[in-house]
Amino acid sequence: MKFLIFTFVGVVPLLSLGSGKAIHKNDISPRTFREIKEEIASYEDVAKRIIDLAVYGRAQNRSYERLALLVDTVGPRLSGSKNLEKAIEIMYQNLQDDGLDNVHLEPVKIPHWERGEESALMLAPRIHKMAILGLGSSIGTPPEGITAEVLVVTSFDELQRRASEARGKIVVYNQPYINYEMTVHYRVRGAVEAAKVGALASLIRSVASFSIYSPHTGFQAYQDGVPQIPTACITVEDAEMMSRMASHGNTIVIQLKMGAKTFPDTDSFNTVAEITGSKYPEQVVLVSGHLDSWDVGQGAMDDGGGAFVSWEALSLIKDLGLRPKRTLRLVLWTAEEQGGIGASQYYQFHKGNISNYSLVMESDSGTFLPTGLEFTGSENARDIMEQVMSLLQPLNITQVFSDAEGTDINFWIQAGVPGASLREDLQKYFSFHHTHGDTVTVMDPKQMNIVSAIWAVVSYVVADMEEMLPRS
Structure with missing residues (x-):
């Protein structure tokens, strides 16, 4: 569901830029937009390396194969079920085995309903x-x-x-x-x-x-x-x-x-892993999908795919030996299907550090071939994101649309943090959504490769730029 966000800010000094644009002084230091554009352009080779590894190299189909192994083995992952907790245990071990930093579980109380x-x-x-x-x-x-x-x-x-x-x-x-x-x-x-x-x-x-x-x-x-x-x-x-x-x-x-019966709330976890930032480790770019699903099909599309391309984004960056200036944080949410329960509790626990969140990203509309990135943020931040997306020209996916959405990141977006999601084929998505048909058969490994590449390029560049995305 989309949310309209209205932000009112006081008058602040503006800088005149070489491009003819104005940018808020309080948000983007004395650098001109032209300098920021040149900084982003310098990532062209890195973006190409990420794309090559994800789409054509040894990592191709990895997110699909990882997903298939989990959902074929565990099955659907309803909030409060043993299947969900088994999946969390497996993912906790997988993320450690992948060599990611600070792998941990954050406790959450979640609903338990059985049909x-x-x-x-x-x-x-x-x-x-x-x-x-x-x-x-x-x-x-x-x-x-x-x-x-x-x-x-x-x-x-x-x-x-x-x-x-x-x-x-x-x-x-x-x-x-x-x-x-x-x-x-x-x-x-x-x-x-x-x-x-x-x-x-x-x-x-x-x-x-x-x-x-x-x-x-x-x-x-x-x-x-x-x-x-x-x-x-x-x-x-x-x-x-x-x-x-x-x-x-x-x-x-x-x-x-x-x-149908409802039981007392039960214990669960959000699953977290990171690539720790090299210069500003306290600042965060959050990449996410939800690990829970309904109790039909396999939860492969909703939202196994989103969770696994988010993991893959960090894997690609790690495999290339890259370490961005600020921390890249992967969160696999729990109990999203019950209204973002895990994400709500995460927000309440972490919102004291809201000024350190540069961008929140969620993939929860399938991992079909996207037409671009959905983005919510200031005009200045949008200008920057358009330049970041231009790095994906080799994939011919460069558009930036309005209204990023995701049940799990809306808490942050409503509080003014820039947010991003993928513009997907919703006609296909809602054909299989919450049905027995949501299985690995719906997924396309080549399309998942492309989504993983987009997710990795966007998250890495935003995390590695000298400044955080501006809020105004």
Whole structure:
């Protein structure tokens, strides 16, 4: 989800630059933009070495092979599960074996929810066993399930108009897919809005750009003062079928059974490794992805790929014998899928050093061939990032877009730290997002090589420049 950030600063002296631009004196010393541009251009050979190693050299396909080994062995990694803790143990050892600095685990308390056995059986107008996935933190049904008529709606507005029809029924949302940011509100709020009008349960059309009868799970949130009702995702195909049935005047009856349970919060960890800075070790460029996933598929795309290209970025830099001026810090987040729980606790613990964070980066939109970098920061910082991205001309991926995003880095971005993410193929991403189809088969090793190269070049150059990125 994107966040709009408005920053108001006082008037500060400006320097006139040889390029015709002005830059804030308080942010970029007496150096002109031309001098900064020349400094960045001096990294052309280093950038080429990183690209060659990642895409054509002995490191090619390494991030893919590492990812496949973990997710094939461990499987999906739901918050609170033994699989997640096993993956953290393995990654802790892997990062040590890779020779990275300061490898350690930072404790986090995370939610523990399990879906249990679940089913949805249409009893009328015909017998039809439906594919479902319970939504995260949903309560379960009674052991005998809930059997009730269905009310099909296409929006929250329609639900309000037909509120008198909803009491004692199962609300089915057949909302059209517009984009993830807009449509995901039905998954997050669907149960609450249905409960407000007296529904017994809610079934949400999967938030998906494409479907082959595949339900998509994900996070949903209850609201204080509103009854908690069971909620699950159904396939696009079944949602549309029930909408057609209802339009023809058919009475639809479903028996819903869900064994979901929530347990007390449990202990987990964010996994951290570094390349310690040679000149300004207290200053940080943070590179990240999340290690947890939902409990379906393998969590290979979301977000195994993002976690492993972030690791690969540090591996590439280390393999070339490079040590930037400031510290490169890899963080593999825990419990991102429950709303950035691990990242929130990391922010609370480290925000006292916020002035030392030059850039926060997160890969969590797949590792398909990107079209460029998404960036949030001041105009001066954007000018610098455009020059950094120009070093990726050999890959023909140089664009800088607006609105960096990532559940785990938004805490820092909202506080004014520059942030970066990748502009990916979201049509493909949301076809597999939170489904049984999120497996290594979705991944492309050659595209992961390119993403790793981009991630390594950007993080290294920003970490090695003489000054941090300007905040204004």
